[in-house]
Amino acid sequence: MIIRQFKAMFKARTMEFVRDRGTFFWNLLFPLFLVFGIAFAFSGGEEKLYKIGTIGSANSELSILAMDQMQVILYGDAATALQKLERHQVDMVIDFEAGQYAINHQSNKGRLLRDLFVAQQAATVRIPGDAPAPAFAERTVSGLAARYIDWLVPGVIGMNMMFSSLFGVGYVLVRYRKNGVLKRFKATPVKALNFVSAQAASRLIIVLLTSVFVFVGSNFFLRFMMRGNYLTLLLLTTLGILCMIALGLVFAARLRSEELAGGLLNLITFPMLALSGVFFSLEGSPPILQTIAGLFPLTHFIAAARQVMLDGAGLLTIAPHLAYLAGFTAVCMLLSAALFKWE
Amino acid sequence: MRGIVKVVEKATGFFNNLLSMKQVDPECKVHPLPSTLPATLFSDTLMPMDHIVTVERLSKSYGAVKAVDDISFGIAEGSCFGLLGPNGAGKTTTIEIMEGITAPSGGRVLFRGQPLGADFKGKVGIQFQTTALPEFITVKETLELFSAFYNRPRPMEEVIRLCSLEDILTRDNQKLSGGQRQRMLLALAIIPKPELVFLDEPTTGLDPQARRNFWELIGRIKAERTTVLLTTHYMDEAQILCDRVAIMDKGKILEIDTPDALLAKHFEGVLIHLPYDGCCADSLAGFEGLVMSENSIELQTNTLDTSLKQLLAAHVNLEGLSIHKPNLEDLFIKLTGSSLRV
Numbered sequence: 001m002i003i004r005q006f007k008a009m010f011k012a013r014t015m016e017f018v019r020d021r022g023t024f025f026w027n028l029l030f031p032l033f034l035v036f037g038i039a040f041a042f043s044g045g046e047e048k049l050y051k052i053g054t055i056g057s058a059n060s061e062l063s064i065l066a067m068d069q070m071q072v073i074l075y076g077d078a079a080t081a082l083q084k085l086e087r088h089q090v091d092m093v094i095d096f097e098a099g100q101y102a103i104n105h106q107s108n109k110g111r112l113l114r115d116l117f118v119a120q121q122a123a124t125v126r127i128p129g130d131a132p133a134p135a136f137a138e139r140t141v142s143g144l145a146a147r148y149i150d151w152l153v154p155g156v157i158g159m160n161m162m163f164s165s166l167f168g169v170g171y172v173l174v175r176y177r178k179n180g181v182l183k184r185f186k187a188t189p190v191k192a193l194n195f196v197s198a199q200a201a202s203r204l205i206i207v208l209l210t211s212v213f214v215f216v217g218s219n220f221f222l223r224f225m226m227r228g229n230y231l232t233l234l235l236l237t238t239l240g241i242l243c244m245i246a247l248g249l250v251f252a253a254r255l256r257s258e259e260l261a262g263g264l265l266n267l268i269t270f271p272m273l274a275l276s277g278v279f280f281s282l283e284g285s286p287p288i289l290q291t292i293a294g295l296f297p298l299t300h301f302i303a304a305a306r307q308v309m310l311d312g313a314g315l316l317t318i319a320p321h322l323a324y325l326a327g328f329t330a331v332c333m334l335l336s337a338a339l340f341k342w343e
Numbered sequence: 344m345r346g347i348v349k350v351v352e353k354a355t356g357f358f359n360n361l362l363s364m365k366q367v368d369p370e371c372k373v374h375p376l377p378s379t380l381p382a383t384l385f386s387d388t389l390m391p392m393d394h395i396v397t398v399e400r401l402s403k404s405y406g407a408v409k410a411v412d413d414i415s416f417g418i419a420e421g422s423c424f425g426l427l428g429p430n431g432a433g434k435t436t437t438i439e440i441m442e443g444i445t446a447p448s449g450g451r452v453l454f455r456g457q458p459l460g461a462d463f464k465g466k467v468g469i470q471f472q473t474t475a476l477p478e479f480i481t482v483k484e485t486l487e488l489f490s491a492f493y494n495r496p497r498p499m500e501e502v503i504r505l506c507s508l509e510d511i512l513t514r515d516n517q518k519l520s521g522g523q524r525q526r527m528l529l530a531l532a533i534i535p536k537p538e539l540v541f542l543d544e545p546t547t548g549l550d551p552q553a554r555r556n557f558w559e560l561i562g563r564i565k566a567e568r569t570t571v572l573l574t575t576h577y578m579d580e581a582q583i584l585c586d587r588v589a590i591m592d593k594g595k596i597l598e599i600d601t602p603d604a605l606l607a608k609h610f611e612g613v614l615i616h617l618p619y620d621g622c623c624a625d626s627l628a629g630f631e632g633l634v635m636s637e638n639s640i641e642l643q644t645n646t647l648d649t650s651l652k653q654l655l656a657a658h659v660n661l662e663g664l665s666i667h668k669p670n671l672e673d674l675f676i677k678l679t680g681s682s683l684r685v
Contacts, residue, residue, distance in 0.1 A: 001494060008491030012477050012484065019479035179475035184531070187444060187469040188492040189462075343444075 005190050009198035017168070017206055027168075027210055031160035035153060035218040050113055051089070053081040056096035063120045064113070065094075085110075086143030087310065092117070094136070102139040114138070150225040153218060154305035155278035157211050158240065162272060162298050164207045165244030166251070166265050169199060173252035174261040177343065186342035196340065200245045207241045227312030236308065236318065236325075240301035243325045246332035247297065253339035272298045300324045395420040395539055395570050396441065401450035402594075403436050410436040412594035413450070418539075418587075423561075423571040425585030427578065427671065429679075433594040434574040435472055438543050441572070442469050454539075465493055468532035470525075472543040476516040482527055483512040486534065493535040505563050506530040507556075522553030529560055539570045546580060558584060578671035588671065590678060597678045602671055609677055610669035612645035615654075618663040626657035634677075643669070 018024055049071045052064070055078050065072050073090060075081035081093045085102055091109040093102040094117075101117060103110035121136070173196075176182045185195055218224065226233075247268070255261045275282065275289060276298035282290055293299045304321035307313035315322070394417035403411040411433045418424040426434045439445040441452050443459045454463055476485055486503075490496040503509055506526045511519065519527060525545055532540055542561070546554040554577075561584055565571060575581055581588050582602050589599040598605055617640040627633060630653070632643035640659075644650040647666065654661065 004491045008488045012480050012488045015484065016477055016479040176475075180471065180473055181475050181477060183444065183471060184474045184476070187442060187464065187471070188489065189465045189494075190492050 002191070002194055006194055006198045006201075009190070009195060010202045013199055013202040014206065017202070027160075027164055027206075028213060031156050031210075031214045032217050035149070035156050035214070035222070050091045050109060052113070053084060053090040053093040054096065055081055055093070055098075062094070062117075063124070064117050082141055083311070086141050088143070099136055100139050101136045102141055104143055105140045106142055106144060144225065147224075149222055150310060151306065152279070153215070153222075153224050154309055155276075155302050157214055157237070158276070158298050158302040158305065159273060159278045160214060161207055161211055161237070161241050161301070162244050162269060164210060165203060165241055166248040166269060168203045168206070168248070169245050170248035170251040170265055171258065171261055173199065173249070174255045174258055177252075177254075177341075178256050178258060182342045192340055192342060193337065196249060196336070200242075200249065203245055204238070204241050207245075208238060211237055211241070224309075226309050228308035229314065232313075232315055232318070233305065233308050235315075236301065236304050236322065239322060239325045239329070240297070240305075243297045243301070243329040243332070246329045246336065249336035250332050250339065253336045254341045272296045275299070277302050297325055297328045393419050395455060396572070397453045397456075398437070398441065399451050399453065401437065401440060401452065402448050403433075403440060403445065404448045409594045411440070411447075414591075414594075414596045415450075416589055416596065416599055418570060418572060420538075420570055421568040422586040423565050423573060423584050425581040425588040426572065426574040426591060427576065427581050427588050427675070428574075428591035429576055432591040434576075434591055435543055437591070438541055438572065438574055442467065442541050444469075465535055466538050468535055468537035468540040470528045470532040470540070470542045470545055472547070474528060476527070478517055479515060481513050481515055482508060482519070485516060485527070486530060489531050489534050495536065496534050497536045502530050502534055505533060506560055522549050522556065525549060525553070525557055526560065529557075529564075533564060533569075537569060539572065540564060542571060542573045544574055544576070546575065546577065554580070578675060582671050590671075590675060592679045598674075605674055606669055606671070609674055610643060612643060613647055613666055614669050614673060615642040615644060615647070615650060616640070616665045616667070617642070617654075617659065617661070620660065627659065641673075 050069055051071045051073060053073050053075050054065070055075050064070065075084075075093075078093070078095050078098065081090065081095070082102060084090045085093050085104050088104060088107055091103070091107060092113040094100075095102070101114070103114045105111070117136075173182070186192075219226070248265075251261055251264055255264075271292075275293040276296050277293070278298075282293055300321040304313075304318040307318050307321075311317075397415075397417040399415050400413050401411055401415070402409065402413050414433075414437065416424075426437060428434050436445065440447045443452075443463055452459060454460075454466075477488070480488070483499075486499060486508075490499065503512065506529050508526060508530055511523050511527075514523075516527070529542070529545065532542070545561075546557050549557065558580065561571065561573070565584070571584075573581070573584060585602065587599065587601050588605065590597045590605075600608070619635060619638050619640045627635070627640065630642060630650075634641045634643075642650060642654075651661075
């Protein structure tokens with residue numbers, strides 16, 4: 001009986017969404033346009049500096065490090081530096097401790113720097129009696145460059161997920177309450193929990209499919225980076241959407257005014273948009289901002305999605321983010337169940 | 344695995360309990376009835392066995408405003424009961440308490456002698472005064488949706504036939520006209536094959552033709568011996584459809600009986616209606632059964648011929664005179680001292 005009710009309400013809500021053509025296409029195409037727009041905007045402007053990562057005490061005698069065009073970044077360990085090298089975030093790594101230099105053989109800039117470095121080393125005139133010039137062994141890594149767009153895609157999917165879930169559940173339920181649809185359901189044997197679950201499930205499927213569409217659609221043209229497991233990403237996305245829906249349900253629990261609901265939803269979506277790292281990284285921003293951002297579920301979704309897509313992280317690596325999202329979802333669900341009113 | 348299932352079941356139970364606390368349970372709000380009630384209090388409503396629903400000393404206050412003020416009545420099974428009154432009389436509040444949608448401030452509602460239980464909503468059909476429907480789905484899909492809510496819904500073809508929905512089955516809910524919309528809402532109310540149907544001002548805002556069509560549909564439901572509780576501020580509607588009526592104003596029930604009995608009790612003969620232009624006030628003073636208002640005169644009489652002659656003798660201008668049998672509208676004016684505040 002409950003299953004039959006659930007299925008009927010799920011179907012009705014989903015049809016309502018799909019047939020509302022304006023909203024449907026807006027939900028589907030807007031994020032896609034956004035990705036393409038940004039990809040176009042950032043397609044030029046490569047940075048002019050070369051970046052060299054160093055490990056251990058840098059020998060300032062190395063001519064290459066003294067050049068104006070070089071930005072030298074000191075890393076604590078070789079693994080981090082090499083990972084950056086794989087993603088083309090640095091062009092060369094010089095490891096003084098291991099006596100190695102490393103380049104990414106898929107990077108033209110890296111090969112150029114290697115040639116320059118080797119030539120400079122050979123040409124260095126040594127004063128007799130000085131210590132012999134340090135010898136460096138070559139090491140290569142491989143990996144495609146992570147472009148801004150690769151970094152951006154998880155952010156845009158997260159943002160779309162947030163808006164679609166919060167407004168699609170929160171705003172719609174408030175509208176239903178205001179115009180009496182909820183009151184009509186209340187007059188039937190349907191239980192509130194069943195009704196709300198059907199709404200949430202319908203929205204979960206819609207947002208999940210939209211996210212897959214945006215992912216596949218933008219990937220078709222942009223071929224962005226996906227190093228991790230697709231199932232891991234799917235699990236993460238599902239949890240992220242559930243979390244946002246649960247947050248939306250808290251707002252939808254008893255508000256009657258669409259204006260107030262809209263205002264409150266904006267009040268939480270905009271800070272999330274600004275601070276959760278959708279468009280730019282918060283690395284290096286004041287710690288207080290980072291602490292606040294750490295509270296937002298969107299931050300955790302986007303960070304974990306980037307780890308999966310850019311670093312190929314597995315379930316274990318993103319477990320803390322998954323745990324935060326799951327906890328946040330549970331708290332919101334309980335809160336909305338306790339607060340819910342039909343009228 | 345079994346453990347997980349148990350935890351889930353427990354959690355679901357917790358949610359349901361949590362949520363069901365929000366549902367109205369008039370039992371929680373019962374004000375105990377004094378053990379020595381005056382015998383006349385329920386003279387009309389002493390819960391005869393055939394009363395499907397009984398209202399006992401119901402009241403509802405919103406702040407200082409008493410929307411419903413200590414009312415009691417019962418509705419016989421298979422009958423059509425009309426709750427009449429102007430806007431703001433307390434009709435909707437009363438009906439929504441009876442539906443279990445609103446909690447009363449005092450008193451209680453009994454369905455078949457019992458407080459409204461968990462299965463009540465499966466046994467009654469409700470048509471609210473204002474309801475929006477899910478958008479972008481058709482009439483047929485909406486019927487399917489609501490059919491899924493009930494254990495033994497009425498067959499779809501029967502619902503469609505009873506409410507004459509054949510022509511609009513594929514129409515989007517948003518594109519229904521006023522009359523079609525009311526037919527649709529009535530259909531939703533009768534899907535559970537209800538024992539009792541609540542209709543809250545179902546014809547308000549409809550044109551005369553649509554109202555008459557709607558009366559025919561209610562007639563079909565009455566013919567099935569379904570009990571109907573109808574609120575309306577159209578007295579002609581009540582007179583045609585209702586077996587018994589209660590006239591409400593300002594939260595109280597002023598009269599309750601069959602329309603004929605009420606009219607017989609309060610009126611004799613016919614009513615003469617005249618526009619009043621202010622003349623001859625002195626000569627009219629002697630007439631019995633005469634009610635004067637600012638711009639009309641109403642005269643109730645058993646002897647029409649004599650009364651007309653008297654009016655002529657008093658040199659009253661008979662231009663615009665009309666004679667009619669008293670109806671519930673006249674009764675309402677008589678009882679409340681005012682015309683319908685529609």
